[in-house]
Amino acid sequence: xxxxxxxxxxxxxxxxxxxxxxxxxxxxxxxxxxxxxxxxxxxxxxxxxxxxxxxxxxxxxxxxxxxxxxxxxxxxxxxxxxxxxxxxxxxxxxxxxxxxxxxxxxxxxxxxxxxxxxxxxxxxxxxxxxxxxxxxxxxxxxxxxxxxxxxxxxxxxxxxxxxxxxxxxxxxxxxxxxxxxxxxxxxxxxxxxxxxxxxxxxxxxxxxxxxxxxxxxxxxxxxxxxxxxxxxxxxxxxxxxxxxxxxxxxxxxxxxxxxxxxxxxxxxxxxxxxxxxxxxxxxxxxxxxxxxxxxxxxxxxxxxxxxxxxxxxxxxxxxxxxxxxxxxxxxxxxxxxx
Amino acid sequence: xxxxxxxxxxxxxxxxxxxxxxxxxxxxxxxxxxxxxxxxxxxxxxxxxxxxxxxxxxxxxxxxxxxxxxxxxxxxxxxxxxxxxxxxxxxxxxxxxxxxxxxxxxxxxxxxxxxxxxxxxxxxxxxxxxxxxxxxxxxxxxxxxxxxxxxxxxxxxxxxxxxxxxxxxxxxxxxxxxxxxxxxxxxxxxxxxxxxxxxxxxxxxxxxxxxxxxxxxxxxxxxxxxxxxxxxxxxxxxxxxxxxxxxxxxxxxxxxxxxxxxxxxxxxxxxxxxxxxxxxxxxxxxxxxxxxxxxxxxxxxxxxxxxxxxxxxxxxxxxxxxxxxxxxxxxxxxxxxx
Numbered sequence: 001x002x003x004x005x006x007x008x009x010x011x012x013x014x015x016x017x018x019x020x021x022x023x024x025x026x027x028x029x030x031x032x033x034x035x036x037x038x039x040x041x042x043x044x045x046x047x048x049x050x051x052x053x054x055x056x057x058x059x060x061x062x063x064x065x066x067x068x069x070x071x072x073x074x075x076x077x078x079x080x081x082x083x084x085x086x087x088x089x090x091x092x093x094x095x096x097x098x099x100x101x102x103x104x105x106x107x108x109x110x111x112x113x114x115x116x117x118x119x120x121x122x123x124x125x126x127x128x129x130x131x132x133x134x135x136x137x138x139x140x141x142x143x144x145x146x147x148x149x150x151x152x153x154x155x156x157x158x159x160x161x162x163x164x165x166x167x168x169x170x171x172x173x174x175x176x177x178x179x180x181x182x183x184x185x186x187x188x189x190x191x192x193x194x195x196x197x198x199x200x201x202x203x204x205x206x207x208x209x210x211x212x213x214x215x216x217x218x219x220x221x222x223x224x225x226x227x228x229x230x231x232x233x234x235x236x237x238x239x240x241x242x243x244x245x246x247x248x249x250x251x252x253x254x255x256x257x258x259x260x261x262x263x264x265x266x267x268x269x270x271x272x273x274x275x276x277x278x279x280x281x282x283x284x285x286x287x288x289x290x291x292x293x294x295x296x297x298x299x300x301x302x303x304x305x306x307x308x309x310x311x312x313x314x315x316x317x318x319x320x321x322x323x324x325x326x327x328x329x330x331x332x333x334x335x336x337x338x
Numbered sequence: 339x340x341x342x343x344x345x346x347x348x349x350x351x352x353x354x355x356x357x358x359x360x361x362x363x364x365x366x367x368x369x370x371x372x373x374x375x376x377x378x379x380x381x382x383x384x385x386x387x388x389x390x391x392x393x394x395x396x397x398x399x400x401x402x403x404x405x406x407x408x409x410x411x412x413x414x415x416x417x418x419x420x421x422x423x424x425x426x427x428x429x430x431x432x433x434x435x436x437x438x439x440x441x442x443x444x445x446x447x448x449x450x451x452x453x454x455x456x457x458x459x460x461x462x463x464x465x466x467x468x469x470x471x472x473x474x475x476x477x478x479x480x481x482x483x484x485x486x487x488x489x490x491x492x493x494x495x496x497x498x499x500x501x502x503x504x505x506x507x508x509x510x511x512x513x514x515x516x517x518x519x520x521x522x523x524x525x526x527x528x529x530x531x532x533x534x535x536x537x538x539x540x541x542x543x544x545x546x547x548x549x550x551x552x553x554x555x556x557x558x559x560x561x562x563x564x565x566x567x568x569x570x571x572x573x574x575x576x577x578x579x580x581x582x583x584x585x586x587x588x589x590x591x592x593x594x595x596x597x598x599x600x601x602x603x604x605x606x607x608x609x610x611x612x613x614x615x616x617x618x619x620x621x622x623x624x625x626x627x628x629x630x631x632x633x634x635x636x637x638x639x640x641x642x643x644x645x646x647x648x649x650x651x652x653x654x655x656x657x658x659x660x661x662x663x664x665x666x667x668x669x670x671x672x673x674x675x676x
Contacts (some may be wrong), residue, residue: 060576062607229602238398251603262602264567265589267614269400274612276605 006031007311009100011066015056017203017256018322024072024100025311034084037108039086040112043098044338047129048308048318049075049163053255062278072100072314075134076334077117077125081314083110093117095128099226100314102334123293124305130163130329131303136292138249138279139168143175144223146277147247151176153222156213156236160198162187162321163329164249167292168225169198170301177223180216184324191327196302204228210235220244229253229262237266246274248280256322304328309336344369345649347438349404353394354661355594358654361394362410362438364650369371372422375446379416381436382676385467386646386668387413391593400616410438410652413472414672415455415463423449423590431455433466438652440672461631462643463676467642468501468667474630476617477506478588480563481513485585486617489514491560494551494574499526500534500659501667502587505630506563507536508639513633515561518554520570524664529665534640542566558582567591567600575604584612594660642666647674 005302034040055073058065066073067076076098080088088094096114098104105116123132130136142164149155155172159165160181169192172179180200181192189201200216203208213235220241226233229251237246251262267274282288295301305324309319310332320326347362372378393411396403406413414436418426423446426432434452436442444452461470468474480502487493493510496517497503507530510517517540519530527539538554540547551573556578564571567589575584591599605612620626633639644664646655649672658664 060604233602248602248605250606251408254601254603262600263592264571264586264600264602264612264614265592266398267586267612268588268616269398270614271616271619272614274602274605276602276608276610278606278609281609 004031004102005029008071008102009311009314010069011056011072012068014058014068014245019053019318023314024315028073028294031103032105034082034105034332035108037085039085039088039094039106039111039114040082040083041094041096041098041104041106041114043076043078043102043104043244043311043334045125045129045307046074046076046098046100046311046314046332046334047134048247048314048321049134050252050255050321052318053322062280073097074100074314075129077129078104086110088114088116091121095133100311102311109315117233121293123296126295126305126307126329126331127303129331131167131296131301131304132289132292133137134279135163135329136167136303137282137285137288138164139171139225140288141173141279141282142247142277143168143223145282146275147223147225147245149175149177149223152178153176154180154219155223155225156182156217156221156239157182157225157227157234158170158182158236159205159227159252160192160201161327162227165225165227166192166196166328167301167303170196172223172225173197174295174300178223180213182213182228182236187325188324204232210238214238221246225249227252234263234266237270237272240270240272242271244270244272246272248274248276252322254281274277306330308331309333339408342369342441343367344439344441346409346440347649347652348407349394350406352396352406356472357391357394357656359505359653360655362420369441372420372443373446373448377423377426377432377444377449377452378420378445379432379434379436379442379452380419381414381440381442381649381672382415382465382672383463383541384412384414384436384438384649384652386652386659386674387470387472387628387668388588388590388593388659390656391660395470400618405525411435412652413436413467416442416446420459426452426454431457433471438649454553459631461634462667464643464645464667465634465641468643469634469639469671470627470630471618472504473501473667474641475620475623475626476502477509477563478626478630479617479620480585480587480615481509481561483620484613485563485583487515487561490516492516492518492555492557492589493561493563494518494520494564494577495565496520496542496570496574497565497588497590498530498539499665500565503563503565504530504534504666505641506640508534508633510561510563511535511537512633512638518559520551520566520574526662528664542570542625548576549659551577561585563587565590572601572604575608575610578604578610580609582608582610584610586612590660612671628675644668645671647671
């Protein structure tokens with residue numbers, strides 16, 4: 001193996017508001033020789049997630065923020081090209097926090113965080129990051145463990161055309177709920193009802209958003225799978241039944257602004273339970289992945305991925321999460337041959 | 339009985355910010371003859387509660403807002419002076435939504451909401467509105483049903499010198515928790531630790547509030563009994579352990595401003611469960627009242643009431659809830675002979 005060049009995107013300054021290329025340094029470094037216990041991974045795909053934006057900010061969060069000068073942290077899928085760790089061999093397909101770079105040298109003490117993926121899952125790699133990966137698992141546990149939805153109940157999902165929301169809504173349908181999705185624009189709304197089988201879709205960009213939501217939830221809302229926060233969440237909470245449950249997955253509307261736009265008062269008047277959760281508490285469950293994969297094969301679950309290309313484009317691609325111009329899971333192909 | 343004159347405070351305009359006398363009309367009206375099924379109640383004491391302020395605003399809430407021109411709604415204790423309802427007789431002591439007036443004519447269809455109080459409870463009437471009334475029951479169910487606190491856990495209570503908070507903190511101690519109270523000013527803080535037996539008290543008005551809170555919660559916070567919202571809640575949530583529970587009783591910091599100053603993002607990073615509740619869901623439980631009364635008699639629970647006088651002063655007295663110049667339960671004596 002010739003010594004490959006490793007392109008890396010290092011966090012240069014902390015963005016306020018939108019992410020730009022100017023917040024990162026693109027550097028080229030040789031891949032170092034492996035020390036004992038280390039694993040060298042060729043990054044194939046990177047998962048583009050709203051939480052990446054949070055990691056760039058020096059605010060309290062569940063992981064330390066990415067340090068200035070550090071490779072931007074991100075989940076991805078790669079192939080082991082060399083290993084001095086007993087648990088991994090060249091050729092293994094792995095998932096982990098590989099970061100915004102062509103090659104990740106995984107230190108010995110972090111190799112345990114790498115998850116080996118089955119060589120022959122029959123699923124495309126982007127799907128292993130999406131519907132059968134972190135996004136799908138988040139939707140799955142949110143609606144089974146955090147705020148289980150019962151047959152006949154009304155479930156509202158915000159950011160419903162996104163990677164987690166699109167799966168959450170379909171899981172709601174599989175569980176027998178009436179499912180209303182909130183998304184931006186008529187195209188996405190049609191996608192929810194015509195392709196994904198949602199019972200109704202509401203356009204949060206429309207002037208009559210609140211009226212649309214009211215009309216779509218005549219019996220109120222029993223469960224809110226919340227991805228957005230702020231004004232969108234406020235509208236949903238106003239429609240909830242007394243004693244309703246909120247699976248709080250994300251507040252993407254706050255991530256770029258850094259401003260808190262939420263109001264918990266309605267939790268009192270409606271006696272709501274809001275429960276925040278993180279998928280990292282659910283150690284990768286074979287059962288959940290197999291359930292999701294089974295639904296995909298049966299056609300009960302539809303998954304869409306938007307694949308963008310080029311490591312150097314990572315900052316712009318990440319912004320698309322906040323622009324709402326894509327559907328389903330957004331991934332970045334790092335290796336053109338992947 | 340000569341026909342008494344009934345002074346009534348009618349909501350004239352909706353306050354923005356603080357409540358003033360100018361928002362109410364003080365009118366005098368004769369007490370009408372009772373129709374079949376009605377009950378006439380002489381109001382003795384009125385409970386002054388933060389929720390009264392919410393009822394004045396035309397915002398979504400758990401009861402309809404008080405209409406302009408309507409008697410201001412309030413909970414109180416009174417004595418039945420005449421009854422054409424089979425369930426009540428002259429002389430009965432009752433509690434209910436009697437409103438800001440000397441005499442309440444309770445319509446037949448609302449008489450069922452009146453709760454008859456024992457003639458000889460051995461407890462002062464203000465205590466029946468406070469520690470053994472709505473305030474005490476709120477604290478009781480918040481820490482037994484909504485967010486049960488376990489021995490050895492750390493409980494934080496905000497507005498801890500207030501009617502609900504002072505009882506909640508003491509119930510936490512009775513249940514074996516380490517209890518930290520948040521209150522405004524050194525006098526109240528001393529009251530919490532020296533009189534009520536809290537383990538620590540933190541002054542939210544102090545410049546080093548967050549440092550004080552951190553020092554008082556070295557093992558983090560397991561349960562937050564939240565009465566305040568906004569900046570105070572944000573500080574408490576930042577100290578919570580992963581998986582902590584929030585009994586969301588009130589967000590008094592938002593009631594006058596009408597602004598939403600909360601941020602639910604931390605619920606995700608800390609995987610918190612926040613559950614809003616209202617005491618009206620707990621039908622007056624003999625058991626809870628007897629438990630609280632027993633603790634009061636044993637001296638395990640200390641209750642303090644601040645009694646103000648004069649129906650005409652109701653708006654100013656209500657403001658004291660937001661000024662934080664009182665301790666314990668704030669009640670208004672309407673009948674000078676009570």
